[in-house]
Amino acid sequence: MAIESMDTHDEEAPLVAGISQSETPKTRTRDVHILSGAFLLVFLAYGAAQNLETTVNAEGNLGTVSLGILYVSFAFFSLFASLVVRVLGSKNAVVLGTTGYWLYIAANLKPTWYTMVPVSVYLGFAASIIWVGEGTYLTSIARSHARDTNLHEATVIGNFNGEFWAMFALHQFVGNLITLAVLQNGAEGSSGNTTLLFIVFLCSMTLGTILMCFLCKINDKEEKVSADSSVSFSSAVVSRLKSVITPLLDIRMLLIIPLIAYSGLQQAFVWADYTKDVVNPILGEAGVGGAMAVYGALDAICSLAAGRLTSGLKSITFIVCGGAFFQAVIFLWLLLKYSATSGVLGIVYPLLMAALLGIGDGVLNTQLSALLALLFKHDTEGAFAQLKVWQSSAIAVVFFLSPAITLQTMVMIMLVAIIVSLVSFLFLTVKVEKAFS
Numbered sequence: 357m358a359i360e361s362m363d364t365h366d367e368e369a370p371l372v373a374g375i376s377q378s379e380t381p382k383t384r385t386r387d388v389h390i391l392s393g394a395f396l397l398v399f400l401a402y403g404a405a406q407n408l409e410t411t412v413n414a415e416g417n418l419g420t421v422s423l424g425i426l427y428v429s430f431a432f433f434s435l436f437a438s439l440v441v442r443v444l445g446s447k448n449a450v451v452l453g454t455t456g457y458w459l460y461i462a463a464n465l466k467p468t469w470y471t472m473v474p475v476s477v478y479l480g481f482a483a484s485i486i487w488v489g490e491g492t493y494l495t496s497i498a499r500s501h502a503r504d505t506n507l508h509e510a511t512v513i514g515n516f517n518g519e520f521w522a523m524f525a526l527h528q529f530v531g532n533l534i535t536l537a538v539l540q541n542g543a544e545g546s547s548g549n550t551t552l553l554f555i556v557f558l559c560s561m562t563l564g565t566i567l568m569c570f571l572c573k574i575n576d577k578e579e580k581v582s583a584d585s586s587v588s589f590s591s592a593v594v595s596r597l598k599s600v601i602t603p604l605l606d607i608r609m610l611l612i613i614p615l616i617a618y619s620g621l622q623q624a625f626v627w628a629d630y631t632k633d634v635v636n637p638i639l640g641e642a643g644v645g646g647a648m649a650v651y652g653a654l655d656a657i658c659s660l661a662a663g664r665l666t667s668g669l670k671s672i673t674f675i676v677c678g679g680a681f682f683q684a685v686i687f688l689w690l691l692l693k694y695s696a697t698s699g700v701l702g703i704v705y706p707l708l709m710a711a712l713l714g715i716g717d718g719v720l721n722t723q724l725s726a727l728l729a730l731l732f733k734h735d736t737e738g739a740f741a742q743l744k745v746w747q748s749s750a751i752a753v754v755f756f757l758s759p760a761i762t763l764q765t766m767v768m769i770m771l772v773a774i775i776v777s778l779v780s781f782l783f784l785t786v787k788v789e790k791a792f793s
Contacts, residue, residue, distance in 0.1 A: 381505050384497045387572050388516050391450075391494065392523035394571075397564030399524060401557030402457045404531030405464060407648050410632045410758070411641055412550060413467050417759050420628065422472040426460075427624075427752035429480020434744040437484035438737035441492055447573045449489030454565040456482020461557045484744055491740035494520060495729045496574055510668050513729045514722070518663010521721045525659045528652020528714070531557075535645030603742050608731055611784035612724075613746050615676070618777035619720040620750030621770060622683060626651065626713055628758040629766050635706045638696055643706075651710040651717075658718030669730065672723045673785045677778065679719025682712045684774055691767045731788070 409419030441449045456479035463471040494516055502512040538553045603609040626648075635647045662675050686709050696702065724743060732739035758766070 381501055383572055384501045387497055388494070388519055390567060390571055391490065392520045394450075394564045394567040395490070395520070396523050396527050396530070397560050397567065398454055398457055400527040400531030400534070401461055401560045403527045403652075404535045404645065404648070405461055405554065405557060406627055407528075407532065407631055407644055408535065408641065410628055411636050411644065413464075413472070416469075418467060418469065418472060420755050420759055422476045423628070424752050424755035425473060426476040426480050426483075427748045427755060429477045430483045430748035431480075431745050431752060433481040433484040434488070434741050434748060437488040437744065438741045440485050441489045441737055444485070444489075445573065446489040446493035446496070447568075447571050449485040450493065450571075451565065451568050453482045453486025453489065454561065454568065456480075456486075458558065458561045458565070461554055461561060464554050465551060480748075483748070484741075487744050488737055488740050490520075491725065491728075491743070492737050493571075493574065494725075495736050498729070508667070510666065510726070510730055514663050514666025514726050516663075517722050517725045517729075518660050518666065521663065521718065521725070522656045522660030525652055525655035525714070525718055525721070528655055529649045530652070532645040532648040532652060536643075536649065539641055539645060603732065603735065603738050608784060608788065609739070609742060611780045611787070612727065612731075613742070614773075614777040614780040615720075616724060616743055616746040617750040618773045619717075619724060620747035621754055621773050622713070622720070623717060623747075624751040624754030625766065625770055626710075626717070628755055629763055630709070630713065632758070633763040634690075634694075634709065638702050638706060647706050647710045650707050651714040654711045654714035655718040655721075658715045659722050662719050662722045663726075666722065666726050669727075669785055669788055672727055673782070675719055676723050676781060679716040679723075680774055680778055683716035684771065686712050687767050687771050687774070691764060691771070 406423065409423055411419070413419030413422070444452065456475075459475050460479045463475040495513065498513045498516040499509060501507070501516075502509040505512075534556060535553060538556065539549050631644045631648070635644050639647065658679070662679075665671055665675060689709070694705070697705070728739040728743060729736065754766070757769075
């Protein structure tokens with residue numbers, strides 16, 4: 357009974373009470389700025405490197421396969437990530453998580469099967485704890501900020517997520533501008549320029565890790581470990597596994613999973629298929645950086661705007677449907693009308709696609725985080741673990757399928773996924789609205 361109660365209504369108390377007494381509304385907003393800036397510095401490097409994997413490490417499909425392995429590992433370790441975050445504390449989890457990204461960039465300086473595969477497996481673990489830690493940390497300080505300032509909780513969660521995801525989305529813009537600047541000055545596929553690029557990325561990641569150390573530490577580790585002190589470690593593991601499995605017994609989570617999976621599919625489509633089959637044949641490797649910079653800029657703008665507009669389930673519904681519409685337009689264009697052309701239109705079309713795909717991604721990132729925080733207040737870690745399990749599983753599927761199927765087939769899969777996820781999500785909103793009324 358003690359284990360079960362720890363996973364339900366008692367769970368919210370440590371999240372709110374777990375904020376340090378020295379925390380004030382001013383320091384919490386400062387922490388949002390620090391967390392957002394640190395993630396920008398880390399992921400501008402990783403995001404740009406990931407965009408190049410399928411073209412720079414194309415021999416033997418090393419780049420595509422290593423990314424597939426990475427996201428399978430990510431999905432597996434996400435099952436245990438909430439336990440690790442509880443033991444380490446959310447701040448320590450995000451700091452430790454950066455080591456996987458650093459090693460992944462370092463492995464790209466000497467990309468072989470012996471370096472990329474082991475590092476990809478470790479990065480899957482690191483990614484699982486950094487994202488569950490981020491979701492837990494941001495939600496915790498948002499709830500406490502709303503309580504202490506007498507603001508509506510959904511509004512504060514939306515604002516905090518909006519700022520974080522807007523800053524995070526800038527990683528595509530900044531990182532790919534760096535890629536464009538470095539690679540366009542060398543010959544196509546120049547190993548010297550690629551090496552210089554990855555060294556710059558390592559420096560950026562190091563700065564981001566240092567910045568994370570300045571986050572105020574919340575007492576979630578101490579509170580939650582003391583709550584588990586009456587049970588053995590094995591019992592704690594079983595308890596955490598229950599917290600991952602329990603959301604799957606909740607109809608709300610089952611209805612959100614298709615949208616979570618679609619969010620992963622559309623991201624992987626951009627990284628694997630859009631860059632390889634749409635941008636690279638026309639604009640080259642340097643052009644991949646330019647197109648993804650446009651993608652990142654629109655992603656950031658829409659993340660910030662969507663976060664500011666979030667006020668509850670109804671607003672989330674309208675925003676998600678709008679973002680899905682823009683992406684559906686691109687998929688229909690690719691399926692029915694698009695063909696590579698020369699001249700100005702050959703440059704404009706891929707950039708326009710990048711802009712609309714970025715709008716959809718920005719919307720999904722902010723709204724999924726806000727939706728999970730609102731619907732699963734008593735099990736934040738378990739909800740965000742589900743987010744990463746299904747999102748990363750979907751991403752892995754795309755990376756493994758990409759070398760084997762055509763662009764047209766992948767686009768058809770995306771259209772089916774967007775229809776299924778929207779129908780499921782709209783059914784959820786109707787069900788929740790009825791429950792409230």
